[in-house]
Amino acid sequence: MRFLARSLSGLLLLSVTLGLLALAGSLVQRAVQDRLARAPFVPPARERVFAVNVITARAQQIAPVLTVFGEIRSRRTLDIRASAAGTLVTLAPDFREGGDVKQGQVLLEIDPTQAQSALDRAEADLADALAEARDAERGLVIAMDTLTASRDQAGIRERAFDRQTQLVERGIGSATSVEIAELAAAAARQSVLSARSDLAQAEARIDSAATALSRARIVREDAARDLADTVIRAGFDGTLSGVTLVQGRLLSENEVLAQLVDPDALEVAFRVSTGQYTRLLDPDGRLLRLPVEVALESFGSALTAVGEISRDSAAVGEGLTGRLILATLGRAQGLKPGDFVTVRVQENPISDVISLPATAIDAAGTVLVVGPDNRLSVMPVTIERRQGDAVLVRGPDLDGQEVVTERTPLLGAGILVRPNRAEAAEAASVATEVIALSPEQRARLVAFVEANSFLPDAVKTRMLGQLEQAEVPAEMVQRLESRMGG
Template sequence: MRFLRRSLMGIFLLAVTLVLVIWAGNMVREAVVAKMNEEPRSYPQRERVFAANVVTLDPQTIVPELTVFGELRSQRTLDLRSATGGTVLEASDALVEGGTVKTGDLLLQIDPVEAQATLDRARADQQDAEAELRDAERALILAEDELTAARAQTTLREQALTRARDLQERGVGTAAAVETAELAVSSAQASVLTRRQSVASAAARIDQATTMLSRTRISVSEAERDVADTEVFAAFDGSLANVTISPGGRVTANELFAQLVDPTRLEVAFRVSTSQYARLLDGTGTLISAPVRVVLDVSGVNLSATGQITREGASVGTGQTGRLLFAALDAAPGFRPGDFVTVSIDEPALDNVALVPATAVAADETVLTVNAEDRLESAQVSLLRRQGDNVIVSVGDLGGATIVAERSPLLGAGIKVQPIYPGRPAEPDAEELVTLDPERRAKLMAFVTDSRMPDDVKARIIGQLEQDQVPSGTIARLESRMGS
């Protein structure tokens, strides 16, 4: 009996346990099904509006500015060289680096002893040549007189021969007398020939003396020029550079001892790309005389000058690209040859264009316009020039349109924005208020109470949660921290 009672009790407890397990499993199943079947909680959604800086496309005429770098040069630069060698006797006080000279100022005097000696020898040779010419002329006169006398002697001998022949024909003279007369005529004619040769020799001597005199005169002229070259004068007003000589030093012929530079006639040489060069040509393909501005930044104090393009380089140059241009400057005080400057060139004006920030135009040359509903739309423009941080675009049909000045990955077509115009502060958005149900309110207040926020912050947020309507931003921030 006792065994039976215990067996029945065990069976009863097992049955109760099985019933409880089945009942608990059913409750879990029903809870899971109910959770899966219930609709997810939804919170009121609000479209996000981005603040965006905008500008207005106002059609206007703009003169593009091309900015390059260049080097200043002087249009008049002269290398000062000594034409003759020797010791420097005297040098001008201005013959120093940076010295200023005037036209005709004596810069350098070389010891003229050697040049003067050469001149004296040349003049002595000239005197000898002149004396030789006079002697040759007198010898020619004497030779001509001797020739005249020989011809007269020949005439007398021919007359004597004629008389001897007449006497022989009349029977008075003899053949021996005729022969003697003929020999005398022949001897006289030979004498005439000799005198003619003497005259020719005297004439040749005059030619040689004349040539010698010409050579000596050339030598004298060269010697005089060498003497004059011992003094070096300034060819024009300017400043001296690269001075390498001083009194007492010795220079050789053609030695460079200084450089004379005219600092008032400056030009700037700069190189532009081929595309930039093409924009500076007129309709006939001729380079325009575009105005330029040259700026030299000197410790925050900018020196500036103006000018215009005058010419271009004849060739590109080995290993170079683009074109080398030259611009003559007007008055340029403070500038010096060799300065590295910034050159701004005014290109031909562009009509119906606008100047906008470079950040407003995408790589595909599109902009984001703001329509009447403050939503963004994509529009195509044509990028014409880049001007530093700005660009020049063609307005076309977008005249008066408002575009985004600073694009970002968050902005695109269809997004609503709050336009911020230049010089006008953005208006703060009116934050939406939400009415909370008791369960949601209690959950949020419990999270704030258990958080590690400072007490003053907790009090402020709890005060907001206790209101009938709570700002949606506060709710979103708290729930994002809760992970719900």
């Protein structure tokens, strides 16, 4: 009986279980059918809005700055060479690398022994030439007197011959006397010819003595100049460079000993492209005297100087392009020849141009402007100059438009944007309110910040630094007091 009751109970539980499973399956089937039959729910689409940084385009007159690199040079550089060979006997204390010398200062002296000996010999030869000239002059006077005496004697002989001839014609004299008188006259004439020859030789001696005297004087001047060349002096005020001398060294003639550089006569040489060169010319094709600024920049510090363009190179140079421009510098304190510097040339101002960031323009020469409905539109522009990270452009109806400063592939015509205006952000930062705290209020706020263990150390340090100022941002004070419950 007990067995039959347990069997009937198990059968009842099994029937109930099967019925519940069947009911659950039916409910699931109806739910799936209802889900499949229901229309899909599509949420309403929302247009995506992009935040962009914009700047208001303002047309103005801007002077472009041409930035290139150049090299500092000296307009006056003199090679100091040994004008004579010999041993270096004297060296000035300032004759060293970087030494400053004055014009006319003695820099070094070469052993003058040989030059002095040559000068002494030249002076002795000059004295001999002077003596020879004086002797020649005396010989000329004697030759002239001898010629005069010979002519007088020849006249007497001629008159005696004429007298003997007249006596023979009268029948008084003899033929022998006439012949003797004629021979005496001929001898007198021969004596005149000899005297004239001696006079010519005396005159030639005078010319030869004058020539020898001139040669002796030239040799003496050369010897004196060679002696003076043993002393080398500074040609102008400047600084010495490339000095490698020591006293006692044997120098050869024309050997380069150092360079004398004028530190106050500096110029900068820089090369520009042909297109840049055309912007530096006036309508007549002459180079403009534009102002120039050079800077030797290194680790936050810089040596600067100003000047103006003076000239350009006469030829391009083999294997080079563009033009080499030279600008004369004014006071260039600290700059040295050979420095590699940054050169900034201020060009003539350009009217009605707009300065935009280089990131605002694409390769096609267009910009994106924000319309009244905050939708973007494309506007073409003409690039006038590129100034580092900025570009000077012109465009029709661009003045007053809000231009997107940073182009991305996601932006284009018709895109809805939320402009972030730099002017508004600047005005908000300027309008930040600051207040002065009383000593008690300041001490209470400092104590609260120091006791607050939830603040990071960096934030706590920054806030304590602001609380130590005379004026504290009102927003920070209000935030701290609200947390204090005051």
